[in-house]
Amino acid sequence: MNRKILIVTGDGGESYETLYAVHRFQEEGDIAVIAAPSKRRLNLVMHDFEPGWDTYVERPGYCLDAHLTIEDAVVDEYEAILLLGGRAPEYLRNHAPLLEVVREFDRQGKWIFAICHGIQILVTAGLAKNRKLTAYEHVRAEIEMGGGTYCTQQAVRDQNIITGQTWQSHPEFYREVFACLNEAELVEK
Numbered sequence: 001m002n003r004k005i006l007i008v009t010g011d012g013g014e015s016y017e018t019l020y021a022v023h024r025f026q027e028e029g030d031i032a033v034i035a036a037p038s039k040r041r042l043n044l045v046m047h048d049f050e051p052g053w054d055t056y057v058e059r060p061g062y063c064l065d066a067h068l069t070i071e072d073a074v075v076d077e078y079e080a081i082l083l084l085g086g087r088a089p090e091y092l093r094n095h096a097p098l099l100e101v102v103r104e105f106d107r108q109g110k111w112i113f114a115i116c117h118g119i120q121i122l123v124t125a126g127l128a129k130n131r132k133l134t135a136y137e138h139v140r141a142e143i144e145m146g147g148g149t150y151c152t153q154q155a156v157r158d159q160n161i162i163t164g165q166t167w168q169s170h171p172e173f174y175r176e177v178f179a180c181l182n183e184a185e186l187v188e189k
Contacts, residue, residue: 003030003079003181008070008098008121010036014086015044015061016167017115021082022064024174030181035073036066037095045086055138058087071097075104079181085116085136085166093124102127106160113177115164119143122161132158134165 005025009018018034025032036042044061081102083089092098102125105112114122119135120142122128128146133156135143140150154172155164162180164173 004077005030005032006035006073006078006081006101007032007084008035008081008092008118009042009044009064009084009086010066010088010092011043012087012090013042013044013084014088014116014167015046017084017086017170018044018064019062020167020170021084028178033068033073033078034064034066035068035070037070037092039066039069039072041065047086070095070101073101075101075108075110078105078110080111080113080177081105083112083114083118083121085118087117089117089120093121099125109160111177111180112161113163113173114161115169115173116166119163122146122163123148127161131161132156133161133163134169135163136166 007021022032041063043063046059046061047056050057102121106127116136117139119133119139123142123146128143128148131148132151133143133148134151134153143150154169155176157176162176
């Protein structure tokens with residue numbers, strides 16, 4: 001396919017979400033490009049639930065190199081952007097260049113994919129208003145404060161935005177992601 005997909009994460013990004021995304025796009029013949037605040041080796045993490053804990057626990061995950069900085073990303077070169085979860089979105093949502101990149105994807109009507117806490121970036125970019133979105137359940141209040149409607153489905157499509165709840169939603173989320181990418185490709189031909 002050779003579509004270029006911009007994948008955004010940083011230190012504290014969810015390891016499984018990141019590697020699954022990269023491998024899934026590569027499996028389809030797409031080019032997965034990792035963007036982060038700086039071009040270097042990123043420290044990813046694993047989040048999971050343990051008995052006796054009220055929230056998830058965090059453990060060190062795999063490391064992965066960022067191919068470019070967010071500031072160096074040129075929206076015109078990509079078919080879509082994917083905003084991953086983990087802890088990284090809590091600081092990435094304050095990164096002004098990233099917010100502008102996400103808004104530009106939306107202005108151009110390009111695909112915007114977000115999963116788990118990655119939806120926090122969408123909300124901060126102002127893209128939740130009047131949209132139906134899903135996310136990790138504790139991001140619900142942010143979606144609603146941003147003017148969006150929280151949905152409980154594993155994956156939700158609203159116009160050019162597709163959201164997924166957590167890495168456990170990968171089957172539903174990526175079925176929707178590739179259905180939309182393939183649909184767009186057929187329209188272009």
